[in-house]
Every structure is written in C-alpha cells, then in structure tokens.
Amino acid sequence: MHLADFIESHLDLLVADWISFARRLTDDSQDLSDDELKDLAAQLMLAIAADLRAPHLNIGRIATLHAGRFAGPATISRVARGHAEERHRHGFTLDQMVAEFRAMRVSVTRRWTTHAEDNLATTLDELVRFNEALDQALSESIAHYTTQLSRTRDMFAGVIAHDLRSPVQAIAMSAQALRQVRMNPDTTLKLLGRIEVACTRLRLLINDVLDFARTRLGDILPMNLQPASFRDIVLRAIDEVSASTPGLRIRKQLGDDNAMGCFDEQRLTQVVVNLLMNAVQHGDARAEIAVDLGREDDGFALAVSNHGQTLPPDVLATVFDPLRRGAQDASAARVGKGVGLGLYIVREIVRAHGGRVEMQSGDGVTTVRFWLPADDARVSPPPFLPPLPETPASEPEF
CATH class of the missing domain: 1.10.490.70 (Histidine kinase N-terminal domain)
Incomplete structure (x- = not known):
C-alpha cells in the first residue's frame, strides 16, 4: 500500500x-x-x-x-x-x-x-x-x-504602555492642581477622588499582568482557601467598583444565604471586580448591571449581566483567551478600554477554585456566569452550566 x-x-x-x-x-x-x-x-x-x-x-x-x-x-x-x-x-x-x-x-x-x-x-x-x-x-x-x-509581545507592550499612561497622567495632573494654595474644599475632594480612581485602575492592571505572567510561565495561581461568605465577597467587590465608578447602577439579587464555603477571598474579590469592570467598560452606561448569586448543583453560581452589543459565536469562543480583544481591534479607542486580560484572569482563578466559567450573549444582553463548588463538590464540577436567565448585559473584554 x-x-x-x-x-x-x-x-x-x-x-x-x-x-x-x-x-x-x-x-x-x-x-x-x-x-x-x-x-x-x-x-x-x-x-x-x-x-x-x-x-x-x-x-x-x-x-x-x-x-x-x-x-x-x-x-x-x-x-x-x-x-x-x-x-x-x-x-x-x-x-x-x-x-x-x-x-x-x-x-x-x-x-x-x-x-x-x-x-x-x-x-x-x-x-x-x-x-x-x-x-x-x-x-x-x-x-x-x-x-x-x-x-x-509588541502588542502587549504597546497596550500596557497605553493603559498605564491614562491613570498616571490623571494622578500627575491632580497632584499638580492640589499644590495650589487656595483651593475650594469641594475641588480638593474631587481631585482626591480622581487620584483614588486612577490608583484603582493601576492596581487592577498590575494584578492582571502579574497573574498573566505567572500562568503563562507555567505556575499555578497560589490559593489561600479559608472559610468565607461568597455573598460578603460579592458585596465587597460591588462596593469597591462603585466607589471608583461614579453613577454606576447595580441591581443585585444575592438572596439571604451567606453562601459559606472555602474560598480565597482576595482572589475571588478580584474575579468579581474584573467582571464588574468589564461590564462597566463595554456595557451601555445608561443601563444597570445585574448581579445574581444563588445555589446550584452542589455549589454556588454568580452571574454578571449588562446591556450592550450582542457578541457573535466566534468572539464568544475566544473571549477568555488573553489579549484577544487587543489582537482583534488594535485601534486606540478600543485599546484604551483595557489590556484584555480581565476575563482570562477570571477563568484561571475560577479554575483554581475547581469551578467553571462561561459567557452567553443574545438580544443585546451578555452574561458572564461562573460556578464554584461547595466543599463536598470541589473535586467534581458539573460538565455544563445550565441556560442563563434572561437578564441584561454587554460586550466583554477580549
């Protein structure tokens, strides 16, 4: 033959x-x-x-x-x-x-x-x-x-430089204005608020870049699993994003259950903050963001939804890959919306907890939903997540 x-x-x-x-x-x-x-x-x-x-x-x-x-x-x-x-x-x-x-x-x-x-x-x-x-x-x-x-590598360096420039410039200009001797107290508070927002953006960017480097070098994200309330973690993340995003409207439906489990509180807060910031950056600013938490399949499920552009299937297939948004659209306006690591970091942290994450988009609504196991289900997450509820959403970071 x-x-x-x-x-x-x-x-x-x-x-x-x-x-x-x-x-x-x-x-x-x-x-x-x-x-x-x-x-x-x-x-x-x-x-x-x-x-x-x-x-x-x-x-x-x-x-x-x-x-x-x-x-x-x-x-x-x-x-x-x-x-x-x-x-x-x-x-x-x-x-x-x-x-x-x-x-x-x-x-x-x-x-x-x-x-x-x-x-x-x-x-x-x-x-x-x-x-x-x-x-x-x-x-x-x-x-x-x-x-x-x-x-x-070239695109990554360019996007990082672009994303760092904006908050650093905001801090520098605000600090320069604060040096003026006679300044209205309200103006001072406003400038301090700008500095706080810029520092938050820098912190999130630096955290994402460090985690990206660690995972791409083959390291496992370190997890410090301790008994904690998932509900409290979500509330803390909402407060953090709300403090740095004036005018943000969030409809939260978290129930009365504290959703107790073993979580890395810092990492899980990072997940929820990334999802909320993703919704803020790519959603309709006039619409509220929906956050829903509940028990599901021997674990806990959280969905973050907001109105915006419906995403095609080819985008949904790669949305959790790092740098995909920047690679697909390198225009300055789009690049300024983020380095494209947020959803990738979300996926890695959720996986490190033994969970799963997915995104669905339709009729101008995009929802990112992730599932975390309860202690007795940590070794066997469900193979597929059930259909998402009809709640608002937007174009994600990719």
Missing part, C-alpha cells in the same frame, strides 16, 4: 495517535477540544497525502527546503500556519508544537511499515517525500508561530 493511500485509509487511527499525544502535552489552561485537535491533524495529514500524490520535485528539493527557499503546495502552508496560530492562541510553547510533529512522524512511519510496498526503492522514496512534506509543514508552523509571538 502506498503511503498516501495508507494515510487516507487510516486517518482516524493516525488522528487518534495525534490527539493522545497532544493531550499529554497540555494542561487545563490549554483548552483545545478534541474536535479542534482532530480537525487540525486531519487537515495536515490529508494535505501531506495530496503532496505525496503530486509530481515528484526531486531536484534540489531537500537542499532548498533546508535553505528556507522551498515553496511547496499552498495547502500544506495554509494548514501549517493555521496550526501554529491555534497553538499560539491556546498557550502551547514552541517545544510542545514541535513535539507534535515528531509524534506524527513516528506514528505514521511506524504504522505504515507493515503496509509498505515490497519494493524497497519505492518505500524509501515515499518515506523521503513524506519527511520533506512534514518538514515543510514544521518549518511553516515554526515561522508563523514566532511571527505571532513577536506580534503578541
């Missing part, structure tokens, strides 16, 4: 090998579904099979490949670039991505050995062509991955 025929007829088996290996490389933060892994693997293997059937470009092919001048079938290039983009978006390292190609090479060659032609020359020729095609895909993926990495 020719290698191209083997790849096509045993595609499911080879893809299963790919998925099994990729799963050993990943952790919970790299949330690629089996369907995503399957599609990428199948597309690449079918592209290589098509290349094996194409006319043989044997003269100087390997030399030009290693010289970086090889221009093979566009299908392999396109699939390889798409593979690199997905791996970069889901937090794979370059070493992990390269390891996937090594695993594919071993899987295909070992399994095909028992089906190869008796003609040794033909077998060797097909193996050489397969390795050339796979090396082309690997080369394309590495090049595209490094390009994406450089763009992300």
Whole structure:
C-alpha cells in the first residue's frame, strides 16, 4: 500500500495517535477540544497525502527546503500556519508544537511499515517525500508561530504602555492642581477622588499582568482557601467598583444565604471586580448591571449581566483567551478600554477554585456566569452550566 493511500485509509487511527499525544502535552489552561485537535491533524495529514500524490520535485528539493527557499503546495502552508496560530492562541510553547510533529512522524512511519510496498526503492522514496512534506509543514508552523509571538509581545507592550499612561497622567495632573494654595474644599475632594480612581485602575492592571505572567510561565495561581461568605465577597467587590465608578447602577439579587464555603477571598474579590469592570467598560452606561448569586448543583453560581452589543459565536469562543480583544481591534479607542486580560484572569482563578466559567450573549444582553463548588463538590464540577436567565448585559473584554 502506498503511503498516501495508507494515510487516507487510516486517518482516524493516525488522528487518534495525534490527539493522545497532544493531550499529554497540555494542561487545563490549554483548552483545545478534541474536535479542534482532530480537525487540525486531519487537515495536515490529508494535505501531506495530496503532496505525496503530486509530481515528484526531486531536484534540489531537500537542499532548498533546508535553505528556507522551498515553496511547496499552498495547502500544506495554509494548514501549517493555521496550526501554529491555534497553538499560539491556546498557550502551547514552541517545544510542545514541535513535539507534535515528531509524534506524527513516528506514528505514521511506524504504522505504515507493515503496509509498505515490497519494493524497497519505492518505500524509501515515499518515506523521503513524506519527511520533506512534514518538514515543510514544521518549518511553516515554526515561522508563523514566532511571527505571532513577536506580534503578541509588541502588542502587549504597546497596550500596557497605553493603559498605564491614562491613570498616571490623571494622578500627575491632580497632584499638580492640589499644590495650589487656595483651593475650594469641594475641588480638593474631587481631585482626591480622581487620584483614588486612577490608583484603582493601576492596581487592577498590575494584578492582571502579574497573574498573566505567572500562568503563562507555567505556575499555578497560589490559593489561600479559608472559610468565607461568597455573598460578603460579592458585596465587597460591588462596593469597591462603585466607589471608583461614579453613577454606576447595580441591581443585585444575592438572596439571604451567606453562601459559606472555602474560598480565597482576595482572589475571588478580584474575579468579581474584573467582571464588574468589564461590564462597566463595554456595557451601555445608561443601563444597570445585574448581579445574581444563588445555589446550584452542589455549589454556588454568580452571574454578571449588562446591556450592550450582542457578541457573535466566534468572539464568544475566544473571549477568555488573553489579549484577544487587543489582537482583534488594535485601534486606540478600543485599546484604551483595557489590556484584555480581565476575563482570562477570571477563568484561571475560577479554575483554581475547581469551578467553571462561561459567557452567553443574545438580544443585546451578555452574561458572564461562573460556578464554584461547595466543599463536598470541589473535586467534581458539573460538565455544563445550565441556560442563563434572561437578564441584561454587554460586550466583554477580549
């Protein structure tokens, strides 16, 4: 059996090998579904099979490949670039991505050995062509991955600088005004309020950046789980955001249950503050934000909703990925709304508590909802969250 025929007829088996290996490389933060892994693997293997059937470009092919001048079938290039983009978006390292190609090479060659032609020359020729095609895909993926990495770093630095400039400027101008000798007490209080708001923005930004760096370096967010009231944590977060956001209207429905459990109060406050700030930044300023807390599935569920633009499915699919908003819309007006880490940090903290988080959007309403387990359910969060209630919401930070 020719290698191209083997790849096509045993595609499911080879893809299963790919998925099994990729799963050993990943952790919970790299949330690629089996369907995503399957599609990428199948597309690449079918592209290589098509290349094996194409006319043989044997003269100087390997030399030009290693010289970086090889221009093979566009299908392999396109699939390889798409593979690199997905791996970069889901937090794979370059070493992990390269390891996937090594695993594919071993899987295909070992399994095909028992089906190869008796003609040794033909077998060797097909193996050489397969390795050339796979090396082309690997080369394309590495090049595209490094390009994406450089763009992300540059964009991240630019967004951080932009977001830091505004609160620092507000603090500097307010401090300069306070140096005036004869100032109205009301004006003084107003300027001090601006400084407090700016400091809050700086603190939130710094916390998000530090947590982002920690998770991307492979560290687990440290959790200090202590008995605490989820309801009190939510109220404290609402007070914090309300103090720094004049005119904010929040409709809260928290019930009479204190929702006692083991939580990291500081981290969980950070989650609720991030969700509220996300709703403030991307919601309709004229509409109130809804905060609903209740018991659900042996745990506690909190939903933060506000009016705003309905989000399409492709945005919802990546909304918890870091820097997605900045990457999709790099205009100064949009960049000024945040570095794009808030929802990513929310997801990581919720996961560290053993919970789940999701977003739904429709009819001008967007809701972020997360579930945390009670003490006796901490090891087994429910596989899916139930449908969200009809409550107001907005465009999130992505």
